Amino acid sequence: MxxxxxxxxxxxxxxxxxxxxxxxxxxxxxxxxxxxxxxxxxxxxxxxxxxxxxxxxxxxxxxxxxxxxxxxxxxxxxxGLSPAIAIEQKAVSKNPRSTVGTVTEIYDYLRVLFARAGTPHCPQCGREVRAQSAQEIVEQVAALPEGTRFQVLASVARNRKGTFKDTFAQARADGFARVRVDNEVRSLDEKITLDKKRKHNIELVVDRLIVPMGANGVNEEGVNEVISHSSSTSPTSY
Known part of the structure; x- marks a missing residue:
């Protein structure tokens, strides 16, 4: 040996x-x-x-x-020889935006590793970010203090450029009455004009409720409807 x-x-x-x-x-x-x-x-x-x-x-x-x-x-x-790995030498084009990860082509694998094995945290409050079931979302909303007013929002665009005319038209056709554009609630009956060169955040206002919510409040069916219209579900207290 x-x-x-x-x-x-x-x-x-x-x-x-x-x-x-x-x-x-x-x-x-x-x-x-x-x-x-x-x-x-x-x-x-x-x-x-x-x-x-x-x-x-x-x-x-x-x-x-x-x-x-x-x-x-x-x-x-x-x-004394173990299983071996060989990495061949190759010419790499110079790019001022290149990093060790991109040059070695390990960047994409690291993204998958961090996404699968890492624990994401909110950069603002520091709390752990994790996936929640529809039932967990309902229980979290029901635990809000009595008298809390909140909106159930379906995010359809985040930091994207455009006028979103088709998005607003489809929302009206789907029966939505309001939309939040860059943190401002707007009626879909009015003409909404956006600068196509700027990035915008667009969220559909699915419902506006007060705790306690009663029989017609947020339920699993309603949460699933929000998820089907968006890339993220964001009940917001205000």
Whole structure:
């Protein structure tokens, strides 16, 4: 066993002349030399090829049929070798907006990781942001202090440019009477003119209620209706 080193004996791949090398494990190792000295032959065609080949051989025959099998490199012996990963060098176009994440193409994977494994918090109040069922939303609204006036809003546009004429027309056709545009409640019967070059927040006013709400207050069916019209549900106290 070779717990602290990788031992290579008789490496003959390409232009390697039966070399013997000992590489420390758990260290950053640089293989350097002039062009044609065998750097890639040692790192990729010997170390990586053998590590990948051994790993694939440890898989089931069913799994191996989906993975390309690598040929055994020309080497007498390699000890202490773990499954290997190789990242090829490639030219990257320079962009002033590039980051380490975009250049290494790991940015999209990090987005998925943070979305799945992370816990988002509100940047304003610091509270945890989590998905809620329709029943949880109803219970949260019912727990508001008596006499609280609030609106049930369906967000249809957030920080988007445009005049939203079609959005307002569709809302009227769906039976809505009011809409909140940039935190201002407007009647859909009036002509609403917006600057198409500016970003706007558009929310449909689904209902306006007072706690306690009675039999016709917010229920699961009403919450599901809001969700169907929006990308987010936002009961708002005022």
């Amino acid at each position: 070779y717990p602290d080193e990788i031992l290579i004996r008789g490496a003959k791949e390409h232009n390697l002349k039966s070399i013997d090398v000992i590489l420390p494990r758990f260290k950053l190792v640089v293989i350097t030399g002039v062009s044609g000295s065998g750097k890639s032959s040692l790192a990729f065609d010997t170390l990586y090829a053998e590590g990948q080949r051994r790993y694939v051989e440890s898989l089931s025959s069913y799994a191996r049929q989906f993975i390309g099998q690598m040929e055994k490199p020309k080497v007498d012996f390699i000890g």
